[in-house]
Amino acid sequence: MVYHEGMTRTVDPSTKQMLSERVHTRLREAILRGEYAPGEALKPQQLAQQHQVSLAVVREALVLLVGEGIAVRLPNRGFAVPDFSDRRWQQIAEARRTIEPVMLRLAIERGDLDWEARVRAAHHRLARTRPYAPEEGEYYTSAWSEAHRLFHRTLLEGCGNPVLLDTFDRLWTAGELARRWSAQRTPDRDGVAEHRRLEEAALARDADTATEVLVQHLTLTVAALTSAPDQVGRRS
Amino acid sequence: MVYHEGMTRTVDPSTKQMLSERVHTRLREAILRGEYAPGEALKPQQLAQQHQVSLAVVREALVLLVGEGIAVRLPNRGFAVPDFSDRRWQQIAEARRTIEPVMLRLAIERGDLDWEARVRAAHHRLARTRPYAPEEGEYYTSAWSEAHRLFHRTLLEGCGNPVLLDTFDRLWTAGELARRWSAQRTPDRDGVAEHRRLEEAALARDADTATEVLVQHLTLTVAALTSAPDQVGRRS
DNA sequence: CTAACACGAATAATCGATTATTTTGCGGAT
DNA sequence: ATCCGCAAAATAATCGATTATTCGTGTTAG
Structure with missing residues (x-):
């Protein structure tokens, strides 16, 4: 019986993070850094392509941001950066x-x-x-x-x-x-x-x-x- | 050319809500009502079947709950009701x-x-x-x-x-x-x-x-x- | 007898594609 | 010329299935 060497025991700590977490962090920093205009739409498709992940991941990150108050959500109208007055x-x-x-x-x-x-x-x-x-x-x-x-x-x-x-x-x-x-x-x-x-x-x-x-x-x-x-x- | 009768112009306000919102609300109320034990796991599959929606919807609702502090998330270990001491x-x-x-x-x-x-x-x-x-x-x-x-x-x-x-x-x-x-x-x-x-x-x-x-x-x-x-x- | 390991089942995370809704652009009527 | 209504395109929301990770169980070496 062959014992495979590539056991998943030792994992690379750098890649050892959920995709949605990483996208969430990057988005958060980008928004806080002012890379988006106030009120600007955060389009899942564009972001997915940009970050090389699927829609679900981006969506999860965006929902998380909404919970933090760093993004807003309009039903059936997508996500956007809040335009604080x-x-x-x-x-x-x-x-x-x-x-x-x-x-x-x-x-x-x-x-x-x-x-x-x-x-x-x-x-x-x-x-x-x-x-x-x-x-x-x-x-x-x-x-x-x-x-x-x-x-x-x-x-x-x-x-x-x-x-x-x-x-x-x-x-x-x-x-x-x-x-x-x-x-x-x-x-x-x-x-x-x-x-x-x-x-x-x-x-x-x-x-x-x-x-x-x-x-x-x-x-x-x-x-x-x-x-x-x-x-x-x-x-x- | 056929004009379909079921035009989406007039929408029923009752069904006019995002699925994830509805699941989120119901879950929130259930947790606040004490229907889950502290620390109990919130399993997406089970909830998806229970609420007749897909995983993504349940997942979105759960992420939202995490943002509200009504649920916690352990990486690669799923969601759970927080066990407040x-x-x-x-x-x-x-x-x-x-x-x-x-x-x-x-x-x-x-x-x-x-x-x-x-x-x-x-x-x-x-x-x-x-x-x-x-x-x-x-x-x-x-x-x-x-x-x-x-x-x-x-x-x-x-x-x-x-x-x-x-x-x-x-x-x-x-x-x-x-x-x-x-x-x-x-x-x-x-x-x-x-x-x-x-x-x-x-x-x-x-x-x-x-x-x-x-x-x-x-x-x-x-x-x-x-x-x-x-x-x-x-x-x- | 203990403890570590391998295997299988369960569950989490992710993806690609489908369905529904909104926005856009065009044509016609006022 | 302007406004209204209907497609067509764009985008949001959802779904079903795939991949990765963890958990439980039985087995075997020490």
Whole structure:
């Protein structure tokens, strides 16, 4: 009796992922990267050909994206990238202003030494990452965006509640998507100082100051982006 | 040339729904109704046969459920109902205690006359619906559960922020799922009085009292269900 | 007797093709 | 010239079947 050598015991870890997961991840990144216009249709056939997979796989990935709020679905009319309005972006920002300060209080109250260390690490990484790539110019670098997200998330991770952190993740993703298409580009604000003050207040367990800085941080961002073009354009 | 009579111009609104949506809804209700054990596998083949649809449809519905947190997926191992632990249930309850009071403050601050009217209507409906069906005994009636959800949601709808309300919906659903399998049954607490006090404080625009009552409402529920059997069993 | 292995059955994931719906383009009537 | 209605094409939704992976079972080497 022949024992075949090509046993499926040892599998290549790189190819060891579901097709739909891979397509989902790639699509997610593409949308978040802004490679699609707001409202643009996501056509299964085109995507299937583009990614060399079947319709079912693409469809699965798209449904997953809908669940995440990164795509929308119109019955019998296919999938599309959501076209978030400025209004939507303000709503997301308000939701963050509503939820994150309370989470931060919990985190400051409960965070342990490991949390403190991770906050310092995340802040260091953020502070040492250049926000803009001079050559690319367009927008934040992906490295900075990720460091930014991780700093805010790490800060809140002290609360120790995965349900709340999941809520944060959702809001952050929605915000990234909406921010990309909002009317204004991000102004040159001193985000660096704000982040440092946030870190210091949190590690000093000064909840009042920390939440105040956080609210201001979130308010300034959205205000500068949408409702106060005067500040940016300096009219008259 | 023959013009076929069965033109698709006039469509029956009842059958005018995507198959996957219908299966998704039915599955969702079945799971929330507790027809599956925690951790039980959701087998596509079985469900496809049961609902008289193809695998792809069931699969789509299941992916959608995963996105909602009502099902989990293990790569190459299929779908299953999540087995929420008591710990998870406490985390969800804490998340609600964290988020909902702030939302309620917003609602009380912003709610208009229409909101007031809807709050009264929702409370009336809740108060006049019998929580338990004597014959069924097992659990809350679905009518009461829905009225309960709608009362809490209507109360928060005054905030006018769909993003926050979406967050509420998620937490509520997760809570319903987790509560069903938590160790304790719901004790005979005077939820009726709590709801009335909540309504009154909200309509009186008394944010402090309202949030206090809400926090207590949420705390008592989870405490009675999980961490304080003493209160229920009255030991010694 | 234990434990690892091979084999077969069950189930998950994927695919290619079919059916149903919407969109598009054309022709005719007002 | 514009609008309405009917095909034809495009695209979405669904299906049945194929391939890949895991799980259960019996067998055999140690």
